[in-house]
Amino acid sequence: MNIGNRLNYLQQTKNCIAPDFQHGPILEKEWEAILQGQLPLSGEQAAYLAEQWNLPVDYLVDYDATDIAIHRELQRIQHELLTNDDKAKQRLVQLGGTYAIPSIMQETIFKLLQAVNYYKINQPKDAEEIEEGYLSFMLPGFNVLKEIGVFQKALFYYYGFKYYYEGEKEESFSYFERILEKTQDTEEVISLMQNLSLIAKDSKEYDCAINYMNRLETFSSEHGSNRGLAIAWNYLGVLYLLKKNYPTAIQYFEKMKTLELNPLMQSRMYHNLGVLYGEKQYYHEAIKMFSKSKKVKESNQMTEDLFLSYHALARNYFLTGQPAEAKHYLTFAQQTAANEDERSLAKMAEAEMIKASYPKAAIDLYVQAVNYYEKVQFIGELDDLYPTLIRLFEQVGDPAMALEFRQRYQSLHVDKDESKHA
Template identity: 25%
Template sequence: MHIGKRLLYLRKKNSLSLEQAAQGIVSSTHLSNIENGRFQPSDEILQLLAKKYNVPEKYLLAYDKKDPQIDQPLKEVLFFLITDKTAEAETRLKKVREKGFIPHLEQELEYNILHTCMLVKKNLPYEEELEKLNLLVSGDELEYPSYVHQCYAYLMEQISFRQGDFEKCYHYIQIFLKYNLPPSVYATIQFHLLIILFHLRKRILAVKQAEKGLKIFFQNHQWKFVTETYNILLAIYWTEEDYETALNYGKKALELAETFKFEDTKSRVYHNLGITYKSLKMYETAEEMLAKSIELHRKANQFPRNSLWSILDMFAEIDDKEKFAHWYQQVEPDDEEFFYLYVKMNPDKIGEYLDKLDKLAQKAEKDGRWDLAVEAYHLLSKYFYKNRKYKTAIRYYQKIICIHERDKKTLWKKIGFTVPLSFFAFAIPH
């Protein structure tokens, strides 16, 4: 690492060209060489640049002097972020920031990476901070001190996860696992790896990872991870249509969730059990499970989108208008996605909502909601085929074919099934 990257960042932050920044100090060529790490600037040059960039001289002159007072707090932040103790992480970052400028290059980089990571964890906008980091960090350069690179690998893994790029996520988590990790962090990352393998459709590897993880979680009495792992195994075996094994894991997950009062997990398990019973055409039991999931979401002041969608979709499929009407009362009036289910339940009214249904399908396709897009396009194609508008029907069928081709290379999104996306905080939408 060299001071040039910081100088490059400061120049761009001040919207100065090389010529403008170098004027009266050095030649633009010399400044370019400094920024690229080819030349080491003198203290005099750094003092003049500090004045031009309106930063304290110490910020540039003391770039290789660590501040021992902030070293330990920075080392603790990553642990708190990984173990989902965001408040503690935020407190320590605030204390570091209160000291003002961080002269030491590595420490400033650690702070910037960890701060960006915290924004990602809190689902806050992070793009501006990431753009700043990209000026200070050169991708996967492994010459960084281990903690800096460890923080960066975790950040990129989190961003990739949020963006749904699970291949890249898998890449970064493998880098992260090369480091010597505390037991609680190691367990958390092992669980996260299981979720990634699930999304990558690597069923055999996911099952093996679950077995490995369960040994670790049992040894450390990490019952939350055990419960969530059982829930993921329920999802895995459901996709394989091995419903007996799926239900077995679901019941284990439910027992633990009830024992330890993991209400958030319990709502997901009830949901997944409901989907499984729905697949078995045990509709009364499916409704009972999904209703319990909905109730738990309501108690937590959360809109039960996944479970409500699944229960309505089930009654639309079996054409139970009475049950559908009962549950549809819980839908918010302006919710466009649930409108699709209303049309599915009332196919005779499709003609009244063609434009609205088309817009919904396009939005679902744009958002990567392949199942919803396909089903909406399918309703439209059937309508136009029935009304002998064959060219329009073919156009919608072509859209469906394109989505199926694209879906071979995209992440797995089964409508209705939920597993945690990141340390129990998220679930797959529908």
């Protein structure tokens, strides 16, 4: 590994000043060569810099070594991130001490996994700090094809989430595919197929998403994975719901009842049945299902998923002409929205409720949601939002803005067609 990358990183981000060329053990020309990766640091030079910069000496000596204990811990973190295990967050904290990982390779893997975690929990600014403050110095020095498998998987996983967050769904898809090719772990395969199906679903490529879930169903049956079957049947139910094939969707949700579901999957089954009933305009039945889902979440302290229940109940109470209950749950949804995606959903729900009486206020809320969905390129949401805004701008007598959103809508469909034929 190139110690020059680490020294450049330390100088530019940690305010480590250049060595004293006249009185120290490093000559100026040597220093230039070291920074360019053309010379290694000697033990004496490393000890000198460690003292000058107040660093552990092994951080400058053991930069090319592999610590087996750290290697295994990184493998555990990577696996837990891939399989949505909360232990990953604890391990990241425990391993994340300042200068705690001497190996450049292992430290870079750690930073990649740290960035993945931030993207997963919707904290992109923290991920960007890692990218700008560390990865920008380290990644250019790596030839990914020559690096070890754990590094390749970490890098592909990082790019998969980074591109997904940035709305580059095709790029994201390709990186998750590459990880899938590299793993034999049953739980990782399940999670990766789930991610690939989700990306396809977000792009409204429902048949592609169904293909992955059919593969997951077969894989899970062959490997005896209850979790995999629950995920596959849940996703297949959702995907057929989106295709408005309601009988098939119900079949998959009913199949889920034959499994021993954990509280998370049980709550999702009820929630998705609520969505299905809502699509069929059986709003009272939908409310019953959403209420069951909420009860499962509350009784199991699943606070992270409660937003979706509150949001769904708010919308369905509104659609049944119960404004007090709708406002009650909308307030809960607004209070529990934990990220920009959830806040945008809450804004759209509020806009839906007020657009008949206050169309201009509704427009403002819808535009805020559009700004977010355009940033992350959530095609499905934009496909619904643009026509809504066109109608509202026409209603309030603003043909110029109606035209602008009509052009955006047309451009969206041109881009989708070009993407399909690329």
